[in-house]
Amino acid sequence: xxxxxxxxxxxxxxxxxxxxxxxxxxxxxxxxxxxxxxxxxxxxxxxxxxxxxxxxxxxxxxxxxxxxxxxxxxxxxxxxxxxxxxxxxxxxxxxxxxxxxxxxxxxxxxxxxxxxxxxxxxxxxxxxxxxxxxxxxxxxxxxxxxxxxxxxxxxxxxxxxxxxxxxxxxxxxxxxxxxxxxxxxxxxxxxxxxxxxxxxxxxxxxxxxxxxxxxxxxxxxxxxxxxxxxxxxxxxxxxxxxxxxxxxxxxxxxxxxxxxxxxxxxxxxxxxxxxxxxxxxxxxxxxxxxxxxxxxxxxxxxxxxxxxxxxxxxxxxxxxxxxxxxxxxxxxxxxxxxxxxxxxxxxxxxxxxxxxxxxxxxxxxxxxxxxxxxxxxxxxxxxxxxxxxxxxxxxxxxxxxxxxxxxxxxxxxxxxxxxxxxxxxxxxxxxxxxxxxxxxxxxxxxxxxxxxxxxxxxxxxxxxxxxxxxxxxxxxxxxxxxxxxxxxxxxxxxxxxxxxxxxxxxxxxxxxxxxxxxxxxxxxxxxxxxxxxxxxxxxxxxxxxxxxxxxxxxxxxxxxxxxxxxxxxxxxxxxxxxxxxxxxxxxxxxxxxxxxxxxxxxxxxxxxxxxxxxxxxxxxxxxxxxxxxxxxxxxxxxxxxxxxxxxxxxxxxxxxxxxxxxxxxxxxxxxxxxxxxxxxxxxxxxxxxxxxxxxxxxxxxxxxxxxxxxxxxxxxxxxxxxxxxxxxxxxxxxxxxxxx
Ligand code: MOS
Numbered sequence: 186x187x188x189x190x191x192x193x194x195x196x197x198x199x200x201x202x203x204x205x206x207x208x209x210x211x212x213x214x215x216x217x218x219x220x221x222x223x224x225x226x227x228x229x230x231x232x233x234x235x236x237x238x239x240x241x242x243x244x245x246x247x248x249x250x251x252x253x254x255x256x257x258x259x260x261x262x263x264x265x266x267x268x269x270x271x272x273x274x275x276x277x278x279x280x281x282x283x284x285x286x287x288x289x290x291x292x293x294x295x296x297x298x299x300x301x302x303x304x305x306x307x308x309x310x311x312x313x314x315x316x317x318x319x320x321x322x323x324x325x326x327x328x329x330x331x332x333x334x335x336x337x338x339x340x341x342x343x344x345x346x347x348x349x350x351x352x353x354x355x356x357x358x359x360x361x362x363x364x365x366x367x368x369x370x371x372x373x374x375x376x377x378x379x380x381x382x383x384x385x386x387x388x389x390x391x392x393x394x395x396x397x398x399x400x401x402x403x404x405x406x407x408x409x410x411x412x413x414x415x416x417x418x419x420x421x422x423x424x425x426x427x428x429x430x431x432x433x434x435x436x437x438x439x440x441x442x443x444x445x446x447x448x449x450x451x452x453x454x455x456x457x458x459x460x461x462x463x464x465x466x467x468x469x470x471x472x473x474x475x476x477x478x479x480x481x482x483x484x485x486x487x488x489x490x491x492x493x494x495x496x497x498x499x500x501x502x503x504x505x506x507x508x509x510x511x512x513x514x515x516x517x518x519x520x521x522x523x524x525x526x527x528x529x530x531x532x533x534x535x536x537x538x539x540x541x542x543x544x545x546x547x548x549x550x551x552x553x554x555x556x557x558x559x560x561x562x563x564x565x566x567x568x569x570x571x572x573x574x575x576x577x578x579x580x581x582x583x584x585x586x587x588x589x590x591x592x593x594x595x596x597x598x599x600x601x602x603x604x605x606x607x608x609x610x611x612x613x614x615x616x617x618x619x620x621x622x623x624x625x626x627x628x629x630x631x632x633x634x635x636x637x638x639x640x641x642x643x644x645x646x647x648x649x650x651x652x653x654x655x656x657x658x659x660x661x662x663x664x665x666x667x668x669x670x671x672x673x674x675x676x677x678x679x680x681x682x683x684x685x686x687x688x689x690x691x692x693x694x695x696x697x698x699x700x701x702x703x704x705x706x707x708x709x710x711x712x713x714x715x716x717x718x719x720x721x722x723x724x725x726x727x728x729x730x731x732x733x734x735x736x737x738x739x740x741x742x743x744x745x746x747x748x749x750x751x752x753x754x755x756x757x758x759x760x761x762x763x764x765x766x767x768x769x770x771x772x773x774x775x776x777x778x779x780x781x782x783x784x785x786x787x788x789x790x791x792x793x794x795x796x797x798x799x800x801x802x803x804x805x806x807x808x809x810x811x812x813x814x815x816x817x818x819x820x821x822x823x824x825x826x827x828x829x830x831x832x833x834x835x836x837x838x839x840x841x842x843x844x845x846x847x848x849x850x851x852x853x854x855x856x857x858x859x860x861x862x863x864x865x866x867x868x869x870x871x872x873x874x875x876x877x878x879x880x881x882x883x884x885x886x887x888x889x890x891x892x893x894x895x896x897x898x899x900x901x902x903x904x905x906x907x908x909x910x911x912x913x914x915x916x917x918x919x920x921x922x923x924x925x
Pocket of ligand 1: 397427428429430432534535536537538691692693694
């Protein structure tokens, strides 16, 4: 199918607004008499507040109020009809509701002043005395108490065991068993979490928030403050990165709305970079993978155990072990997922939640098995290729992973790799090659969209979704222009406004498929209306044609078989005497789709150069070959994979949130000490999109790309470091002290 816009490389339609600074972020909106809040956080990890002394703070000129649990109004019980879209099981913690301290860096007071600097200074004068209790923040000290949680309903369930993995492992001639450790990581989007609440003259609140889901935040605030939905509107037209941290309403939005409600004026609350380390995080995990194989490399047993951390008040679960049960052909598989409770805040999804962690352990274990078997790591995977989803017993809607292996291997010149470590060098540099498999769910969830065409031919399409940097604005504009046959410059896509048609949070790589399908449905609705109008014209050139017989192109509706039979959109609108034609639609996955296993796959190849004397690691090359259905926009798609790969490099080599167990708090809470990749760390990254024609996965045939890019990168790098040095590192990040 030739298309005008879908599949064509297209620069971001929101790019000019972003580079010129015209795009505004949550903390950049202004209001008359805007007050500023500064958060005071807990210095201890567990206990109670015995006293908050705000007298000195209140004496500072310009301070309006110090909100604490002692003086905020009692809120109505949360509206039971509201459920957080991405809220794990448990009791979500609400700030300033009682004097209990559940984690270090918990917000305990909000100082509100006429000016940010005044609020910050006054916050330093608030004195808090505590009744301190012993805290536990160390996974190892409570691992024996790990429990099987109720898996969060929105996740695919933990697969049931198949066969007898313990027996098969005992009988396996070749065995590989090891433990893997991943630390806590914190999201570090450039844009800090912040909220500006505009207190409107009639008492309604207009809330500019940094979030991945405006309607979720609207429901949350209404539930907590007891407002009806028409009194709170939430906007987030631009988001400076979020990576999962914006899937749940964070405490600054609650505090800003609460302060506006109490003070009856506009309030802004922005967190500092240090305070961002008091929000959610990727949970620390302990994992153990046991593989059994026949001498020919056939897998005969897989056991994957994982223990993740959560808070004392919510059971955050993620899909750490799910892909292990489906990725390879094997008759005896047991996966097992547990949690331990610590005195920390609840973890939250971070790019490829669960899967990025689980695939690290599995794909390192596969590499270790390849070494034991003297088999090439790619051959080992091809020899255990799963033609159907091993966990669900279902066919894949499409799976071109074999081509990812082949094309990725070619691109990195895999054939030069020597199985024996320390075999390839360039002067002082040991060169290593490693690879891994990636997989991520290709979901579609219910979403809605609206299409409005004006008499002068301008098209506005809208949905309450988000664009967290992923390219939603651009891709939806392309889809709408394509379907309506209008120039892309005549199309505007609106998002990030709770008053727009229903959309879920932007997450889990489901937005292009979900909102895109809704946009397609809304456009199809509009097309139907336009065809009917065109056929009301006297002696209509389209008389007798059905929807399938016509196409929309060049601002016209025309017969597919006879180009001369055409009616312009303008004429059709005039026939109906319409100034605006409006079409709403929703899209949901069908039972037919659900009969198939739907996943994006990838093969990641890495080349590292390790300094033999210093242990420093340079990632000289990553090749990521991705099979993700139809690529709607190769430009933004490539950006998604590049970003994911950079995340993977950070995960492998740099990122680690260090807990000081004495204080139960993260101590490297700044960019000085929490390292993320910078330009100097990033060298060649090649992205290959492997063709996949998929009419089943969703109406657009596109699979998500937001997460697949990170999956497998850390394992490919760990495997490459082994190939370079002979040192097997199973605990991330791979720093030079572990290499030497
Ligand atoms: Mo994603 S971690 O669901 O934003």
